Amino acid sequence: MNLYYTDLITNSPLLTLTATGLLLILIESTKSTRTRLTFGVGIVGLAVTGVLACFHLTPEQSTFNGMMNAGGYGSYFTIIFVLAAILTFLLSRSYLERMGNNKGEYYILIVFATVGMMLMASANDLIIVFLGIELMSICLYILVGFFRVKDRSNESSIKYFLLGAFATGFLLYGIALVYGTSGSTNLTVIARSFPTVSSNTMFIIGVALMVVAFSFKVAAVPFHMWAPDVYEGAPTPVTGFMATGAKAAAFAVFVVVFDRTLGFSGGKLNLVIAMIAAASMILGNVLAIAQTNVKRMLAYSSIAHAGYMLSGVAAANTEGQSGVLFYLIAYLFMNLGAFGIVGIMEGEDEKNLSIDDYAGLSTQRPVLAMLMAVFMFSLAGVPPFGGFFGKYYVFLAAVKANMTWLAVVGVLTSLVSAYYYLRLVVLMYFRDGKADVPMKPSFAAMVAVCVSALLILQLGLYPSAVVQLVQSFH
Amino acid sequence: MTLESILFYILSAVAIASALLVVTRRSPVISALYLILNFFCLAGLYLTLHAQFIAVIQIIVYAGAIMVLFVFVIMLLNLGDERKLSEGMSYKKVIAVGLAAALLTELIYIIETSWIVLPASTVSQGTDIGTVEYIGLQLFTGYLFPFEVTSILLLVAIVGAIVLAKRKY
Amino acid sequence: MLRNYLPIIMMMAVAALFGVVMGKINEFIGPKRPSEEKQSTYESGMEPIRTARERFSVKFYMVAMLFIVFDIEVVFLYPWAVSYKHLGVAGFATMFVFIAILLIGYFYVWKKGALEWD
Numbered sequence: 001m002n003l004y005y006t007d008l009i010t011n012s013p014l015l016t017l018t019a020t021g022l023l024l025i026l027i028e029s030t031k032s033t034r035t036r037l038t039f040g041v042g043i044v045g046l047a048v049t050g051v052l053a054c055f056h057l058t059p060e061q062s063t064f065n066g067m068m069n070a071g072g073y074g075s076y077f078t079i080i081f082v083l084a085a086i087l088t089f090l091l092s093r094s095y096l097e098r099m100g101n102n103k104g105e106y107y108i109l110i111v112f113a114t115v116g117m118m119l120m121a122s123a124n125d126l127i128i129v130f131l132g133i134e135l136m137s138i139c140l141y142i143l144v145g146f147f148r149v150k151d152r153s154n155e156s157s158i159k160y161f162l163l164g165a166f167a168t169g170f171l172l173y174g175i176a177l178v179y180g181t182s183g184s185t186n187l188t189v190i191a192r193s194f195p196t197v198s199s200n201t202m203f204i205i206g207v208a209l210m211v212v213a214f215s216f217k218v219a220a221v222p223f224h225m226w227a228p229d230v231y232e233g234a235p236t237p238v239t240g241f242m243a244t245g246a247k248a249a250a251f252a253v254f255v256v257v258f259d260r261t262l263g264f265s266g267g268k269l270n271l272v273i274a275m276i277a278a279a280s281m282i283l284g285n286v287l288a289i290a291q292t293n294v295k296r297m298l299a300y301s302s303i304a305h306a307g308y309m310l311s312g313v314a315a316a317n318t319e320g321q322s323g324v325l326f327y328l329i330a331y332l333f334m335n336l337g338a339f340g341i342v343g344i345m346e347g348e349d350e351k352n353l354s355i356d357d358y359a360g361l362s363t364q365r366p367v368l369a370m371l372m373a374v375f376m377f378s379l380a381g382v383p384p385f386g387g388f389f390g391k392y393y394v395f396l397a398a399v400k401a402n403m404t405w406l407a408v409v410g411v412l413t414s415l416v417s418a419y420y421y422l423r424l425v426v427l428m429y430f431r432d433g434k435a436d437v438p439m440k441p442s443f444a445a446m447v448a449v450c451v452s453a454l455l456i457l458q459l460g461l462y463p464s465a466v467v468q469l470v471q472s473f474h
Numbered sequence: 475m476t477l478e479s480i481l482f483y484i485l486s487a488v489a490i491a492s493a494l495l496v497v498t499r500r501s502p503v504i505s506a507l508y509l510i511l512n513f514f515c516l517a518g519l520y521l522t523l524h525a526q527f528i529a530v531i532q533i534i535v536y537a538g539a540i541m542v543l544f545v546f547v548i549m550l551l552n553l554g555d556e557r558k559l560s561e562g563m564s565y566k567k568v569i570a571v572g573l574a575a576a577l578l579t580e581l582i583y584i585i586e587t588s589w590i591v592l593p594a595s596t597v598s599q600g601t602d603i604g605t606v607e608y609i610g611l612q613l614f615t616g617y618l619f620p621f622e623v624t625s626i627l628l629l630v631a632i633v634g635a636i637v638l639a640k641r642k643y
Numbered sequence: 644m645l646r647n648y649l650p651i652i653m654m655m656a657v658a659a660l661f662g663v664v665m666g667k668i669n670e671f672i673g674p675k676r677p678s679e680e681k682q683s684t685y686e687s688g689m690e691p692i693r694t695a696r697e698r699f700s701v702k703f704y705m706v707a708m709l710f711i712v713f714d715i716e717v718v719f720l721y722p723w724a725v726s727y728k729h730l731g732v733a734g735f736a737t738m739f740v741f742i743a744i745l746l747i748g749y750f751y752v753w754k755k756g757a758l759e760w761d
Contacts, residue, residue: 018626025633025747029754064619105637112630119623131623135630142634201588205581521648531718539714543707549699610726613719614734621719622737625744628712632748635708636755639701643755 007063010070013053020045021111028104038104050082074122081117084245092237094442113139121252126185144234156233171213177206187261217250218306221279231299240339274314280307281413312394315401322470323393330386334378337452347438359433380421386459489515513537525604
């Protein structure tokens with residue numbers, strides 16, 4: 001009756017990763033002491049998923065009774081999520097060993113969080129959006145509190161959970177109102193009935209409540225309060241994963257659900273998103289200056305980057321969409337790379353997390369200092385690194401959408417951000433200090449940060465390849 | 475006024491009152507008891523909306539299983555004198571209450587003014603919509619994929635419970 | 644439509660009435676020979692009067708959490724069983740996948756020793 005054999009093939013990346021997660025649970029049930037097998041099988045499963053997604057960059061197909069869109073955007077986002085998960089795997093192993101908490105469940109939860117993100121990016125029904133968000137969020141709540149003996153890890157987990165549950169409430173209320181006015185949760189049907197219901201206030205409020213929920217997930221002002229505390233308390237690789245993978249997933253929903261389904265043709269909502277974007281850029285960058293803890297600084301920087309990307313969403317044109325998609329992949333490498341180095345530097349009991357602990361790193365660890373400098377330059381948006389083109393595309397889109405003021409705010413706040421990014425570079429190169437890593441960095445972690453740095457250079461020197469791919473989805 | 479609308483008003487009034495009591499009582503155990511009352515009122519409201527299955531599930535899962543978890547967690551924390559936890563009036567509280575009231579007013583206004591009648595084709599009519607048979611058919615044909623995703627969600631919840639609460643795992 | 648519930652309400656009323664009446668009859672016609680031991684409160688052999696606010700072990704939380712998960716699974720089984728005839732082999736396969744996934748969870752819980760009370 002309803003066995004969708006072809007749907008299973010077109011959704012093979014999702015199913016492969018789910019099967020990997022199930023296999024990991026079985027492995028973890030039988031072998032409780034060693035995590036090497038869990039780690040290895042997880043990496044292989046993620047890699048296979050990524051390769052399958054590369055083969056599915058075809059035009060989108062409606063699958064599973066219109067619940068999922070296979071291919072296209074979904075596959076592109078799948079590649080982003082899988083890369084984030086693989087890099088997090090590589091960075092985590094030595095980190096967890098150093099912290100004395102190397103458990104296989106960690107990798108299982110990363111894999112299932114990735115599955116949730118994939119559901120969000122390929123969803124064509126609000127029910128799937130909800131289930132994907134919950135799957136991702138539950139895994140992240142647990143991962144944030146993974147160091148059960150540490151007070152700060154527990155605190156950030158409970159904070160994230162309470163506020164996240166609240167955001168879920170907003171999301172469900174929004175979905176209920178949208179369903180109540182349009183008569184369906186299916187995005188295709190909602191898009192079809194959009195012309196008739198778009199002027200209805202109840203529908204608009206429903207969409208607005210959903211914007212609140214997703215702004216929370218991307219940590220945009222004024223729904224950003226949780227981010228610094230949670231980012232600081234979580235295990236550092238998890239922070240990197242949240243700041244890149246989870247953020248990309250929420251942006252996938254913004255682009256796929258809001259921009260394409262709702263089209264933002266009302267105009268009012270564009271303005272709201274633009275204001276959220278401007279507030280995030282200003283507040284994130286200004287508050288980042290005052291931080292002394294590297295993780296907190298990067299948390300505020302990630303709020304600011306959410307603002308940059310939201311200006312591409314607010315533009316609501318094809319340039320904006322492809323700009324956000326490009327930005328996300330550049331941001332993935334530069335931010336996860338930066339958190340990777342923070343993780344390598346971090347000692348037990350939250351040592352080596354202050355900015356001053358990086359003073360003079362270039363004399364002790366020239367390679368690490370150079371890589372960190374690459375990530376900082378890219379985050380600041382200095383050419384020829386990937387971060388520059390990301391900003392260029394989203395600001396260009398804002399100008400084209402007659403939101404020049406938004407682009408001006410973006411450029412000015414980027415100048416402000418250069419101060420705190422480059423301060424770290426100055427500390428590493430021009431100050432005396434005895435900055436050093438607590439342990440020799442593991443091979444896997446070094447591979448992860450080196451590959452990230454190389455790919456940022458690649459994206460900065462040849463951005464056209466990714467841009468052409470992204471534009472082919474339209 | 476029909477019997478249904480009378481029932482609706484009674485159940486809604488009790489639901490709102492018990493919800494207010496949940497958040498205002500000092501003792502968490504008493505709050506939990508009022509929450510059960512609230513769940514029962516909601517189940518009654520589902521019945522008036524022809525959603526029999528959901529009503530029964532509301533009682534079995536929420537008033538039953540989830541309340542057990544609530545009470546266990548209250549006993550686990552064992553706060554003792556709960557009065558120590560209560561905060562005085564701060565400016566944050568005032569702002570929060572004000573904002574919540576504004577949101578409530580807005581939502582009531584909107585639902586009052588912009589209620590629209592859906593075209594009949596989009597929503598299935600009739601009294602069979604909440605029956606177990608109807609839900610079963612919908613869940614296992616059109617909504618099959620979300621149903622399977624739910625199992626993954628439950629699986630992650632199991633792993634999470636072990637990671638967070640098991641002494642050695 | 645509420646008329647459909649009339650039999651249920653009558654059933655509940657009869658059940659409540661039956662319970663009360665039986666209790667009262669016992670009270671009136673039953674023989675009473677009280678002694679001190681009989682009058683004391685019976686609480687499964689525990690000391691009946693003391694503070695109820697004892698701290699519970701976190702193990703109770705584990706059990707409750709696992710109970711909820713499998714409770715929800717059973718909730719899904721119910722509509723499936725009712726409409727099973729219409730769903731056919733495909734319905735069987737879908738429920739098989741669902742149960743299999745949760746069985747993996749059960750296996751995990753079992754192997755991790757979460758079902759043991761130590």
